Structure formats: structure tokens, C-alpha cells
Amino acid sequence: MVAFRNSDSSGRTTGLLLRCVLYSLLALGLIILDKRYDHLGRIRRLLSIAAYPVQVAVESPFEGWNWFRQSVSSRGALRADNVRLQAELRLAQFRLQRYEALEAETQRLRGLRDNTAGVSNRFIVGDIMDVDLDAFRARVLVDKGAGDGVFVGQAVLDAGGVFGQVARVEQLTSEVILISDPTHAIPVQINRNGLRTIAVGTGDSSRLKLPYLPTSADVIAGDLLVTSGLGGIFPAGYPVGTIAEVKRDPAQSLADVDVRPAASLDRSRELLFVWLKPGAVLPAAPSAKAPAAANPASGAAAAPRADAQPAPANPAKAPPAQTGANDE
Amino acid sequence: MMRDDRIRRLPMMLSALVALALAVVPLPSVLDALRPDLLVLVVFYWSIESPRAGGLTLAFFAGIALDVIKGVVLGQHALALTLMAAWATYLRLRLRVFSVLSQSLTIFAFLTGYQFILFWVDGATGNPVTSFSRWLAPVVGAVIWPFLSSALSRLHER
Numbered sequence: 141m142v143a144f145r146n147s148d149s150s151g152r153t154t155g156l157l158l159r160c161v162l163y164s165l166l167a168l169g170l171i172i173l174d175k176r177y178d179h180l181g182r183i184r185r186l187l188s189i190a191a192y193p194v195q196v197a198v199e200s201p202f203e204g205w206n207w208f209r210q211s212v213s214s215r216g217a218l219r220a221d222n223v224r225l226q227a228e229l230r231l232a233q234f235r236l237q238r239y240e241a242l243e244a245e246t247q248r249l250r251g252l253r254d255n256t257a258g259v260s261n262r263f264i265v266g267d268i269m270d271v272d273l274d275a276f277r278a279r280v281l282v283d284k285g286a287g288d289g290v291f292v293g294q295a296v297l298d299a300g301g302v303f304g305q306v307a308r309v310e311q312l313t314s315e316v317i318l319i320s321d322p323t324h325a326i327p328v329q330i331n332r333n334g335l336r337t338i339a340v341g342t343g344d345s346s347r348l349k350l351p352y353l354p355t356s357a358d359v360i361a362g363d364l365l366v367t368s369g370l371g372g373i374f375p376a377g378y379p380v381g382t383i384a385e386v387k388r389d390p391a392q393s394l395a396d397v398d399v400r401p402a403a404s405l406d407r408s409r410e411l412l413f414v415w416l417k418p419g420a421v422l423p424a425a426p427s428a429k430a431p432a433a434a435n436p437a438s439g440a441a442a443a444p445r446a447d448a449q450p451a452p453a454n455p456a457k458a459p460p461a462q463t464g465a466n467d468e
Numbered sequence: 469m470m471r472d473d474r475i476r477r478l479p480m481m482l483s484a485l486v487a488l489a490l491a492v493v494p495l496p497s498v499l500d501a502l503r504p505d506l507l508v509l510v511v512f513y514w515s516i517e518s519p520r521a522g523g524l525t526l527a528f529f530a531g532i533a534l535d536v537i538k539g540v541v542l543g544q545h546a547l548a549l550t551l552m553a554a555w556a557t558y559l560r561l562r563l564r565v566f567s568v569l570s571q572s573l574t575i576f577a578f579l580t581g582y583q584f585i586l587f588w589v590d591g592a593t594g595n596p597v598t599s600f601s602r603w604l605a606p607v608v609g610a611v612i613w614p615f616l617s618s619a620l621s622r623l624h625e626r
Binding site: 153156157159160163164166167168169170171173174175180183184187188190191194195197198202270271272273274275276277279281308315323343406 | 485488489492493494495497501503519523525527528532533536537538539540541542543544546547550551554557589593595597599601602
């Protein structure tokens with residue numbers, strides 16, 4: 141700042157300094173307003189509509205290339221695809237036969253336990269846009285936004301399992317934070333024995349970790365991890381990943397557990413946005429959750445609100461509960 | 469005079485828009501960390517060559533555009549870009565007579581300052597990115613600066 145003063149054409153330099161200070165203060169004010177208070181949501185949404193053409197323009201060559209590749213694929217390839225898909229469909233239908241009965245039974249059992257935590261009710265499908273947001277954060281842009289009823293904190297799945305949750309909603313697009321983001325944590329339980337814990341992202345899309353398990357915990361490689369439904373964000377019982385490796389160091393009190401995510405975090409193109417079933421309530425003791433998890437009030441509030449017609453303004457108030465660092 | 473200004477603004481807006489689009493073009497994840505801050509370089513170029521046409525206003529609004537399109541806290545890139553563009557504008561007379569190498573080195577200093585402000589705001593708003601690879605972008609930016617500035621000056625003089 142001192143350097144600005146001893147200049148040759150002093151009038152111009154003063155003007156430069158003045159504008160520099162003015163714009164910097166404006167930017168600082170914006171940062172504080174955006175971070176501390178929620179006033180900028182509307183402005184942001186308008187600005188993002190202006191940015192949408194740029195995003196579409198960036199995406200269109202890749203989209204066009206995909207379209208071209210698909211339209212020139214040979215008859216043989218299409219036939220092979222068709223056979224494979226039919227086989228998959230047969231298998232899926234076969235599995236589905238028992239689904240209705242199983243769901244009814246689950247509901248009955250959960251009713252006995254007075255716990256209907258997070259059963260999903262309604263889906264919409266969104267496409268990931270070919271736009272790189274940030275090299276250092278695991279986030280993707282999806283072509284469904286507030287106009288489609290998407291809200292902040294909504295659970296997002298792909299064909300394999302849990303993918304992430306909605307971090308920010310614009311009018312036409314939304315930003316999804318992956319479960320592999322280092323600031324993301326998801327309440328899970330081991331399918332084999334019901335042991336509950338928290339899975340935290342590592343920044344590597346092929347790895348999560350379970351940092352809060354004691355060395356004595358009953359966990360072995362190959363165990364399936366499913367969502368526990370605590371926290372009210374993710375529906376219960378969806379696969380999160382399988383335990384890849386358990387390292388137990390006797391000198392440490394906590395085990396070092398690696399998880400391979402079930403969702404293909406770096407390959408999926410289509411995502412499912414999930415609404416929880418109306419009247420889904422949390423079990424009474426959410427304090428068992430770990431430090432990173434939500435405060436129970438906002439989590440509980442998110443679930444019933446999500447039911448009918450999720451007005452975009454309402455749930456947007458609730459911060460993305462499991463993104464611990466965001467709240468901090 | 470008015471018309472002269474307007475003629476100069478077209479290449480400025482055009483180059484800024486292209487650079488903005490290139491900031492979010494998908495790249496393989498290996499190259500992603502190496503992606504230079506093209507829009508920042510473009511803003512530096514116009515701050516040095518014709519500060520009257522765009523100057524800090526261009527810097528501020530380019531920063532806001534980056535904030536919106538990258539989905540970070542509003543004002544982060546705007547703050548960094550405004551401060552660094554002001555520095556570049558202040559040094560512009562000296563920069564124009566520098567050799568290519570010392571120009572690149574100065575640009576490297578600007579870009580590092582820019583990254584540092586981003587880093588600071590990231591930390592202050594609770595999303596720290598501590599990976600070392602974020603400091604690679606200034607190096608790449610300084611390396612491509614001579615090519616970018618000669619390309620832009622061709623566009624400018626036409």
C-alpha cells in the first residue's frame with residue numbers, strides 16, 4: 141500500500157488506489173455476507189442463470205461427441221448391448237419379485253421398533269454436466285435445480301449406492317458433494333452386525349475411511365456398509381461401500397479402516413435425487429452420532445419437510461448437515 | 469474517443485469470456501491441478517496494456533463470474549483478482565519494458581499472490597485446501613504468459 145503513494149503521475153495512482161480499496165472492500169463485504177448470512181441466495185441464483193449458457197457452451201462439444209459416437213455405433217454393438225440389458229433386466233425383475241413382500245415386512249418390523257427412519261419415497265434422475273468445478277474438491281454439477289424441487293441436503297444415489305448430497309441449489313443446476321470429499325461424513329452401519337459409525341471422505345474417489353472405530357471393533361474386510369438412516373439426510377439401508385482393509389495397530393486405540401465406495405464416484409453420469417417418505421421420523425437417541433454429524437433438530441426437520449412438495453426456499457435454510465467443515 | 473474505447477473493449481470482453489469458459493472445461497484429473505488461471509492472465513494483460521479500457525472493473529466482475537461459475541463463496545476470486553490487478557496496473561510501465569523472462573517472473577509473483585489470497589479466504593471460510601498441487605497453477609501460468617500475451621497483442625492491434 142505504501143508503494144502506491146510515491147508515484148510519478150500522482151492523480152492517476154491515487155485513483156487506482158481508491159478504486160482498489162473500494163472494490164476490495166466490496167469483495168470482502170460479499171464474502172462476509174455470503175458466508176455469515178443467507179441474504180445472497182437470490183442474487184446468487186440470478187447470477188447462476190447468467191452463468192448457465194457458459195456452462196452449456198462448455199458442455200456441448202462433449203455432449204455432441206457422445207451423441208456422434210452413439211449414433212454411429214454399429215448394429216452388432218447395439219445388438220450385444222440389447223442382449224446384455226435384457227439379461228440384466230431379467231435378473232433385476234427376478235430380484236424385484238421379493239422386494240414388495242420384503243418391504244412390507246421391513247415396515248412391519250420397523251413399526252414394532254417404532255422406527256421408520258428414512259425410507260425413500262420419490263426419485264428424480266439428473267445428469268452430471270461435463271463441467272469441472274474445482275480441482276481440489278469432490279463436487280459435481282447436475283442439471284436439476286430448485287426448479288425441479290431439489291433442496292440443500294438432499295440425498296443423491298447412483299446405480300451402485302450412495303453418491304453424495306446436494307450442497308448448493310441454483311435455479312437450473314445444483315452442486316452435489318461426493319461422499320469422497322474430505323469434508324463429507326455419512327452415518328453408516330455394518331450390515332453384518334449393525335455396528336454404527338461414520339464414514340469420512342478422503343479426497344480420493346476410490347476410498348473412504350472409518351476413523352472412529354476402536355481396534356477391538358468387530359469389522360473384517362469384505363463387510364458391507366449401508367446407510368444407517370441416522371441424521372435424517374440419507375435413507376436407511378442403501379449400500380455405501382465394502383470394507384477393503386482393516387489395519388489394527390496395537391499401540392493405537394482406533395483402527396485404520398479403508399472402505400471401497402459402492403457408487404462409481406468417478407464414472408457415473410446419471411444420479412438419483414431421493415425424497416424421504418412422509419412421516420419418516422428419527423429414532424429418539426440421535427446423540428449416538430459422531431462429532432461430524434448433524435444437530436438433531438435440523439436433521440429431524442429436514443425429513444418431514446422433504447415429503448410433500450419440497451418448496452425450494454424452506455429446506456434450503458437447513459445447512460448440509462453432514463458436511464462438518466461447511467458448518468464450522 | 470468514445471468510439472475508440474468501444475473498439476478496444478470488444479476483444480477484451482471476448483478474450484475474457486473465452487478464458488472464463490476454459491476455466492471449467494473438463495480435463496483429466498491429472499491435468500486438472502495444472503490448469504492455469506487463464507482468466508487471471510487475461511485480466512493482467514488488459515490491466516498492463518490498456519488500464520483505461522477495463523482495469524479494476526474488469527478484474528472485479530471477472531472475479532465475480534469465476535465465483536459464480538466455480539460455486540465458491542461469492543467475492544473470493546473478486547478480492548484476489550482486484551488486488552493483483554491493481555498491483556499489475558501500478559507496475560505496468562515497468563512491466564512493458566521488461567524482458568520476457570523478467571515479465572514471466574513478475575507474472576509468477578502476481579499469480580502466487582492471487583493463489584495466496586484464495587488460499588487465505590478458503591481457510592477463513594472453513595474449506596481449507598491444503599494440497600500442494602494448488603501452487604502448480606502459478607508455475608504453468610508464468611510459463612504460458614509469453615505466448616498468451618503475444619496472442620492477445622495480435623488480437624489487440626487488429
